[in-house]
Amino acid sequence: MPTISTFLGLQTALRGLLAHQRALDVTSHNVSNANAAGYTRQEAVLGASLPLELMPVQTQTFGGAQLGTGVEVHEYRRLRDAFLDLQARASATSLGYSEARSTRLGQVEEALAEPSDNGINAGLAAFFDAWAKLANNPESTAARQAVLSQAAALAQTVRDLDARLAQIASDAQGELAQLTGAGGEVDRIAREIAQLNVAIARAVQLREQPNDLADRRDALIDRLAQLGRVQVQDDPARPGSVTISFGDAPSPLVTYDSVTWPQTLTAPDGRVGGLLAVASSGGTIDQYRAQLATFARNLADAVNTLHGTTFFSYTPGNEAATLAVAIASPSAVRAGSSGAAGANDVALAIAALRTQPGGPAEEYGRLVDRIANDARSVQNDVTRNSAIADAAEQRRQSVHGVSLDEEMAALIRFQRGYQASARALTTLDETLEVLINRTGRVGL
Incomplete structure (x- = not known):
């Protein structure tokens, strides 16, 4: 039959002392890691320790009983919510996808340089102006030379843009390899x-x-x-x-x-998915380059047809990267189809391409509009997804983040518990000291 120890009360008070000390340790750990990235707030879960079972003969009612033995730490719990983790990670994935696309499309916009004095629009305007001036003075060698100079500058601008787009795609592919290789x-x-x-x-x-x-x-x-x-x-x-x-x-x-x-990925979302969408074969930048190549081919074909001879040359399938002026001498520039003095019908027709419905200028404008709309759309995605991700992270931090105010309150609460347990221990110790050392010594 179990007996009740004289020192049970001491043990009970000691358990309270140790339990509150562990709780103070955990709270101090939380405070120390309040600004540590990725830290999850912890909690010492206090609960009653196993009671002492009393036999029926040890109770006045002969019904048996359980005598409490104090408190102990049941577990050190991480205050984490799996559902909030799921939400935060999903929103982070969406944000990573839109940020990757936004970064690369922003670079495409910079490469496009529109509107500016150095873009293809300005080059087209200068090219068509040169033909208009040649139409006004079809016998002028200087006007013919100006046509060649502006044509060469325009072709160079187209080649440069295609090269920059290719470099942006290559950089994105390099980043993709660093992430997934x-x-x-x-x-x-x-x-x-x-x-x-x-x-x-x-x-x-x-x-x-x-x-x-x-x-x-x-x-x-x-x-x-x-x-x-x-x-x-x-x-x-x-x-x-x-x-x-x-x-x-x-x-x-x-x-x-x-x-x-590594494994094969096609649509993984996140930053990797954004890079794939932009830089993979057939991706966004490839589509821009294809549209630019179509513009270069149509421009060259239209000018060549009106000129009657090959004015622009290109390599089929790689038109934007290979667009060049095929004429080396100003004398080969045709102002009129008949070759008669003062004929200017060719120069007028080529200059009129500037305003032709569906012509080169309009076609290039559609490319510019597409890039601008895509960049604006993906930037809106970044703004929206960023707000969603911030809200999800704030909800998660409200559960597992460390609040210094709460921890200070917990420190005071556990300190009071520790002091109370220490006071109980001292009282029991004094009581036992009287029982052991002073009992029977009357008058002392």
């Missing part, structure tokens, strides 16, 4: 998550609570969500471990301690 950021994140899986699963198996390791893993998953769509699943075979899928890859990226990467 072997040893790239996705690979490094996945391998660290796999290592954390092993460490966390081992700690869970030992009935430990690896909260800080879980914080590091969640921070890595958050970064991965910025790069592409992620799906996180608990591994039932290894408690504490997670399986992670990335984008639309055919196989999981991380399975416990193994990493499967």
Whole structure:
């Protein structure tokens, strides 16, 4: 039959002292990490310790009873909401996608240089002005030379724009390779998550609570969500471990301690998806280059047809990058179809291309409008997705972020609990001191 120890009260007060000390330690840990990125607020969950079972013969009613033995820390809990994590990561994925596209389309707008004195619009205007001046003075060698000079400058501007678009696509592809290639950021994140899986699963198996390791893993998953769509699943075979899928890859990226990467991606969303949409074959920049090539081909064909001989040359299938003036001598520039003195019908017809419905100027204007509209649209996406991501992160921080005001209040509460337990311990100690050392010594 269990007996009630004389020192049970001391043990009960000591449990209260130790429990509140652990709670103070956890609160201090929260305060220390208030500004640490990725830190999740922790809480020492206090609860009653196992009671002392009293037999029926030990109670006056012979009904048995349980005698409380104080308090203890049941767990050190991370204050994390999986649903808010899901929302925050989804919004971060959308923001990463729109930011990647916005950055590259902003570079395309800069390369376009419209409106300016150095863009293709200005070059077209100067080219058609030169033909108009030649029509006014068809015998002038200087006017013919001006036509050739403006034509060469226009062709060079078209080639330069195509080269800049190609460079922007190449830079985006380079960034994509750095993110998704072997040893790239996705690979490094996945391998660290796999290592954390092993460490966390081992700690869970030992009935430990690896909260800080879980914080590091969640921070890595958050970064991965910025790069592409992620799906996180608990591994039932290894408690504490997670399986992670990335984008639309055919196989999981991380399975416990193994990493499967690189993999083929087509529409992974996130920053990787944005770069793919912009720079992949048939992507946005390729479409711009194709439209620019169509403009260059149509311009050259229209001028060549009206000129009667090859004025512009180009390589089929690569028109914008190879557009050039095929005439070397001003005397080869035709002002009139008949060749008679004063004939200017060719110069007038080519100059009229400036205002021709569906002509080169209008066609190039459609390209400019498309790029401007795309850039404006994706910037609006960035603004909207940024607001959504900020709101989602604020909701998440309201749960797992550290509030110094709350922690200060908790410090005071646990301090008072610690002091009360210490006072109870002192009182019991004094009582036992009287019982042990002074009982029977009358008059002392």
